[in-house]
Amino acid sequence: MSTLQVSVYRYNAETDSAPYMQDFEIDTHGRDLMVLNILQMLKAKDSTLVFRASCREGVCGSDGMNMNGKNGLACVTPLSEVVKNNKLVLRPLPGLPVMRDLVVDMxxxxxxxxxxxxxxxxxxxxxxxxxxxxxxxxxxxxxxxxxxxxxxxxxxxxxxxxxxxxxxxxxxxxxxxxxxxxxxxxxxxxxxxxxxxxxxxxxxxxxxxxxxxxxxxxxxxxxxxxxxxxxxxxxx
Amino acid sequence: MSSKRPIHTIKRPVNLDLSSIQFPLPALVSISHRVTGVIMFVGLAFMLWAFSVSLSSPQGFEAVKDVMTDNALAKLITWGLLASVAIHFVAGIRHLFMDMHVADTLEGGQRTAQITMVASAVLVILAGVWVW
CATH class of the missing domain: 1.10.1060.10 (Alpha-helical ferredoxin)
Structure with missing residues (x-):
């Protein structure tokens, strides 16, 4: 089984009264991808998903988020480091106002x-x-x-x-x-x-x-x- | 007409569902240090009151002694307070060491948190043995 269960925090101020979790299934083909790769695959499935990312190598610091309960940079966090029971929960950085989905107001x-x-x-x-x-x-x-x-x-x-x-x-x-x-x-x-x-x-x-x-x-x-x-x- | 709302009027949500956030052992040890501190502060009022009654007269002393030796609830409270003191004491020493930059690294913090857990567990059990 290489299908990963991904649950993502979604919120769009223009249409949603409250945030909710959206579930996806992603086929990783057994590869140990970075979390950012998963986000890009999700974006291909649902283009309304919003997250920040830039250098994709842990230098710019744009894609900080909460992955399975722990903060980190999605681009340098391999799935093998965070995924438990084949499940990945992605939430925005805690404690800051959410602008949309995984983007917070810094x-x-x-x-x-x-x-x-x-x-x-x-x-x-x-x-x-x-x-x-x-x-x-x-x-x-x-x-x-x-x-x-x-x-x-x-x-x-x-x-x-x-x-x-x-x-x-x-x-x-x-x-x-x-x-x-x-x-x-x-x-x-x-x-x-x-x-x-x-x-x-x-x-x-x-x-x-x-x-x-x-x-x-x-x-x-x-x-x-x-x-x-x-x-x-x-x-x- | 869509349900679009003007952005500036929106109170933005904050992701702070504590059950979704992982708390490593050093965090839990530090939080329990604070919680036991509050328990001690509140419990001290009762202990001082019992102490004052026990010093007021021989009858008062006997009354407090009877409650402490016979009443299960009083024993439980006493044990809870002793446990709080034990946990607070051990975790406080850990913080003192960290203030001196001893074990203030990721690995060091985890190690001392484990030691704190074990040491305070032993003291809590000993306190229970002493009370009962």
């Missing part, structure tokens, strides 16, 4: 990203050449800069579900620490002041759902711990 997620000022800030005048960094200083950015903002982590985080407007979320905090850890950035104190409140950082309870789902294998929980240490060291 505005809240980007708002939190914008809040942490995700760009290098240096108060010293720019030198004639690049701002140099030692290899050791550069090493500190490994495991931080690779984030592609797919939102798999933040939308797997209960703290972000309940307070998406106040808790920065794992992705935003990983980025915040990426700039705090950068030897060329001089704005760490301002960055800390911006998030030094009961919600922005401290809603993280260390449940590690973010680490569990990150398609890039990054560790926001550890970055958040480092931010807490900086907050403590800079306490006035």
């Amino acid at each position: 505005a809240l997620f980007y708002k939190q990203y914008e809040r942490i000022q995700p760009y290098l800030q240096n108060e010293n005048p720019a030198p004639a050449i690049e701002r140099l960094q030692s290899p050791e200083e550069r090493d500190k950015l490994d495991g931080l800069y690779e984030c592609i903002l797919c939102a798999c982590c933040s939308t797997s985080c209960p703290s972000f579900w309940w307070n998406p407007d106040k808790f920065v979320g794992p992705a935003g905090l990983l980025w915040a620490y990426r700039f705090m850890a950068d030897s060329r950035d001089t704005a760490t104190r301002d960055r800390l002041a911006e998030i030094d409140d009961p919600f922005s950082v401290f809603r993280c309870r260390g449940i590690m759902n973010c680490v569990n789902v990150c398609p890039k294998g990054l560790n926001p929980t550890r970055a958040i711990g480092k931010i807490r240490e900086l907050l403590m060291a800079n306490a006035t």
Whole structure:
């Protein structure tokens, strides 16, 4: 049997009063395809199905979704990794408003990203050449800069579900620490002041759902711990 | 006329059906840490009340002692509170270690979650043996 049972979350604001699950049967011919391939096969069957995808190799971060209960990128998730009992359930990223089918409104997620000022800030005048960094200083950015903002982590985080407007979320905090850890950035104190409140950082309870789902294998929980240490060291 | 509705007036649905979302062991351990914390906070009021009655007079002490040794419900509550303390204590130590960046990786978190489960289960059983 190579027929896969696929159940997809459907919602069209113009015609549906509530979301519903639509069932499909897909013949995989026994191949271990990526989930994105399945979505493309579904789209061929029903062209009204809507999902985001672009690079199809885990670089752009467009096709983050919930596959059999776990967030991930459809393009780099093989069926063998998620399918159980020959069944695949595809739902949009949890906690964000659904625009249509598997497409969510990421505005809240980007708002939190914008809040942490995700760009290098240096108060010293720019030198004639690049701002140099030692290899050791550069090493500190490994495991931080690779984030592609797919939102798999933040939308797997209960703290972000309940307070998406106040808790920065794992992705935003990983980025915040990426700039705090950068030897060329001089704005760490301002960055800390911006998030030094009961919600922005401290809603993280260390449940590690973010680490569990990150398609890039990054560790926001550890970055958040480092931010807490900086907050403590800079306490006035 | 189709049933089209103006988009901007629509309250968009949110996919947050918790039964459809997978929660790995570290998440469950962390959530039970919080739940037991709330139980302890509420239960403390009853424990303080019982403590205050037991200290009020020799009769009060006897009354509390009788309830604690004879009443099945009181025993169950006592055991529940002790179990909460045990789970909260062990899971709290795990969080302290994670704050020190010990086992704050995916594998480490899963390992310590398993250890927390086993250790708190043992303590919960011991608490039950002690109460009964």
